[in-house]
Amino acid sequence: MKFNPVVRTATAVVAIGALASLAACASTPAAPDEPDAGSSTGIEIPGATEDQAAKFNELYEAAVESGNTDIVFYGPSATTSTALLKVFTDRFPELSVTLKDMADAQILTTMQTEAATGQRVGDLWWGGDSIQAAMEADICTPVDVFSGPDGFTPPTAQDDRLIYFAYRMFGFVYNSDNVKAADAPKGWNDLLDSEWKGQIAMGDPNAGALRHIFTGMMRPDGHAEQFGEAYVEKLAAQDIQYVDPERNVSAEVASGRFPVGAGVFYGYYLAQKEKGAPLEFVFPLEGGGNFLSRSSLCVAKDGPAADATELFVNWIFTEEGQQALAEKDFSYGNTPTAPGPEGMDSLDKIDKLPFANPDPDFNKPYFEFIEKTFTK
Numbered sequence: 001m002k003f004n005p006v007v008r009t010a011t012a013v014v015a016i017g018a019l020a021s022l023a024a025c026a027s028t029p030a031a032p033d034e035p036d037a038g039s040s041t042g043i044e045i046p047g048a049t050e051d052q053a054a055k056f057n058e059l060y061e062a063a064v065e066s067g068n069t070d071i072v073f074y075g076p077s078a079t080t081s082t083a084l085l086k087v088f089t090d091r092f093p094e095l096s097v098t099l100k101d102m103a104d105a106q107i108l109t110t111m112q113t114e115a116a117t118g119q120r121v122g123d124l125w126w127g128g129d130s131i132q133a134a135m136e137a138d139i140c141t142p143v144d145v146f147s148g149p150d151g152f153t154p155p156t157a158q159d160d161r162l163i164y165f166a167y168r169m170f171g172f173v174y175n176s177d178n179v180k181a182a183d184a185p186k187g188w189n190d191l192l193d194s195e196w197k198g199q200i201a202m203g204d205p206n207a208g209a210l211r212h213i214f215t216g217m218m219r220p221d222g223h224a225e226q227f228g229e230a231y232v233e234k235l236a237a238q239d240i241q242y243v244d245p246e247r248n249v250s251a252e253v254a255s256g257r258f259p260v261g262a263g264v265f266y267g268y269y270l271a272q273k274e275k276g277a278p279l280e281f282v283f284p285l286e287g288g289g290n291f292l293s294r295s296s297l298c299v300a301k302d303g304p305a306a307d308a309t310e311l312f313v314n315w316i317f318t319e320e321g322q323q324a325l326a327e328k329d330f331s332y333g334n335t336p337t338a339p340g341p342e343g344m345d346s347l348d349k350i351d352k353l354p355f356a357n358p359d360p361d362f363n364k365p366y367f368e369f370i371e372k373t374f375t376k
Contacts (some may be wrong), residue, residue: 047319063308074107075126080267083328094242123303129294130358134162140298148317167292167332169266171283187286198239199256203246206372213291215366216353288351
């Protein structure tokens with residue numbers, strides 16, 4: 001079955017050409033040696049127990065029988081996961097996925113409207129650490145996760161309406177035509193060198209992952225002693241060059257407009273790299289301060305493709321799903337035996353900043369300091 005990616009542009013979202021080309025990809029039928037849904041053995045699920053496999057096939061058969069086989073994903077960068085989701089549709093060839101890129105605020109409004117009118121279109125919100133829709137019981141609903149290794153339960157929040165499934169990397173990028181690898185900044189402290197003043201591209205520090213990165217540098221349970229407010233102030237004094245939206249930082253560095261970019265999501269870097277851009281990524285960062293955002297999802301209550309969506313949520317925690325996260329989505333899965341992206345250190349060896357805290361009251365003093373310190 002094929003993907004039906006739809007990239008929506010708004011003032012807060014500008015599609016990257018590489019993401020659009022990824023979105024155009026179509027999935028291919030399952031390999032001939034895989035049994036199809038009509039066989040006596042059903043679809044084989046690598047690593048699944050007999051009971052788990054039976055549940056997968058029950059959901060698959062129910063989805064096909066209902067005719068609701070297309071899962072509609074909303075996300076601020078949903079189309080960056082096209083290759084990952086192709087593995088899923090190859091495994092379950094009667095299913096398809098429609099990807100719709102929107103800003104978080106637009107997704108929230110859309111899902112609130114769909115819930116209020118009963119005209120559901122989206123099946124899940126696929127995004128960052130603290131999806132707002134999960135806070136509202138009439139928008140998202142818990143899902144029974146029966147997959148994964150024995151004894152595994154995925155981390156959740158908001159009464160299980162928010163499900164964490166992976167960790168995504170943020171690091172530095174540099175233009176390899178203009179900056180030698182030996183001279184590229186390897187850690188946050190390197191950005192304070194006078195040679196980088198006015199040369200550092202960054203998204204808005206008051207939005208997205210960046211404010212959680214700087215918050216982690218100041219939190220007592222984070223790296224306050226190592227960085228703290230003093231570091232944030234010194235970095236702000238480096239005449240940071242802001243790029244809006246954040247996803248365009250990699251494109252601006254690749255174009256040669258800026259030599260380096262900081263706090264960049266790996267997926268945005270990869271979109272440019274796959275176009276042949278002279279771009280390199282630095283992770284993990286020397287001296288600590290490494291940030292990984294938790295990827296999460298919330299399943300729409302009474303979504304059109306409920307059976308197919310529940311099947312997908314469980315698939316992501318299988319051996320195949322966790323491997324696909326590493327190989328196709330270049331992120332870390334969160335089951336105990338999940339592999340990491342090729343060439344990256346294992347999670348236990350990375351000096352990490354704390355994960356973002358979704359509590360607005362907790363973040364308020366940090367966000368206020370960041371807003372005061374970074375002025376455009």
